[in-house]
Amino acid sequence: MNNFNIKQLRFFSALFLIAVSLTFLFATKSNAKLLDRIVAVVENDVIMESELRQRVNVLVKQFEGNPEALPPQDVLLDQVLQRLIIERLQLQLAEQRGIQVDELSLDQTMRNLAKRNRMTLEQFRETLIKQGHDYVAYRDQVRNEMLLDQLRRRTIVSGIEISESEVEELVTKADKDLLKKEYEYNVAHILIAVPENPKPGQIEKSQHRASLVHDRAKSGNNFAKLAIAASDAQDALQGGDLGWRNKAQLPEVFLQQIDSMQAGEVSKIGQSAAGYHIFKVLDRREIKNTMVDQVLARHILIRTNALLSDEEAERKLNDLKTRIENGDDFEELARANSEDTGSAVNGGKMDWTVSSNFVPKFKEVVDELEPKTISEPFKSRFGWHIVEVLDKRKHDNSQEAMRAQAREQIRQRKIEEETELWLRQLRDESYIENRLHTSN
DSSP, X not given: OTTOOHHHHHHHHHHHHHHHHHHHHHOSXXXXXXXXXXXXXXXXXXXXXXXXXXXXXXXXXXTTTXXXXXXXXXXXXXXXXXXHHHXXXXXXXXXXXXXXXXXXXXXXXXXXXXXXTTOOHHHHHHHHHHTTOOHHHHHXXXXXXXXXXXXXHHHXXXXXXXXXXXXXXXXXXXXXXXXGOSEXXXXXXXXXXXXXXXXXXXXXXXXXXXXXXXXXXXXXXXXHHHHHHHOOSTTGGGTTEEEEEOGGGSOHHHHHHHTTOOTTOBOOOEEETTEXXXXXXXXXXXXXXXXXXXXXXXXXEEOOBTTBOHHHHHHHHHHHHHHHHTTOOHHHHHHHHOOOHHHHTTTTBOOSBOGGGSOHHHHHHXXXXXXXXXXXXXXXXXXXXXXXXXXXXXXXXXXXXXXXXXXXXXXXXXXXXXXXXXXXXXXXXXXXXXXXXXXX
């Protein structure tokens, strides 16, 4: 046994899994054809060709209005498979760490998705089916994305630290105050990754690959197509589109070039711990003012424990919401029931703030609510809430708000950078066998 290392054990485990899968596939009539095949082995799991084709079809539908942005079919299959491999590795890690998504949270997320599309959940389901989507598969994918979000929060986000000196530097720079720059940029990005512990020649191979992609981008090739075909970043299948960002939200490797670039220009090749980066400025626009959106809200928090389940917490908040709608005083009920000790003494009321200061789920609900309305019960990492938005306003970007905004922008930038490094490490340390181009 001492002669076996971990990689070998994973390899033989994968071989056994492949054998079982093939036995099942061929256990049909003697004249039956093979309907599916394994395209990748990922640790002790496999990815089937049918799963890969289904995911490619979803992507092709997303680009129906811009099909020229997609690379050739074989290149697209390769890139989508790489994303499936990374996704499968993360799901396996989430399972190992006992991360789960309960049915109530999944149902609430599905209702929120339907609400964003101005539909009931039933209308949303019928629309997806009419568009050719498998609703059960869609729901499972939403569950997977929630699992990945929880995994990344525990693994990456919880470890992000932001010093006061970093915030101070961003807020107080006199001639390079990033929060007050007059332009923000719509940027696309290509990452050519380098393995965490590269073998001889791998760095030169990545450099050469980055140089070839950069030459094609500078020559006017479709940048979105290049990103989909060549980028190792997590946004590759979206054409590398990072969306609109101000300078504080852009990767540090790009900041030194941005001031001299105009819309349509491609950057020089930049280098970071993750690999080689190529950026394109798709557009830029002037920032008209420094006003920020603030919200005034109050809430009631119920925490679950060994004696109080999610279902009971949700039911209790529904009862409180009904009482408020029937005339009971929100503040009195918050003082009597809310387990957020900081706000309960104030009747659940919180100070005026930018919504990005809230945890993501709370922010999402608050951003969608109109003033003078109360949310349905929802779950965040703190517990179950109902929240009422009392008012919203535009507010001059005071020093306090600027510091909050600076902290959030630094945090998001660090999360993106750390996520790329973590995913690269996860892949490099795992057993993966790509069988896409092997014969049946």
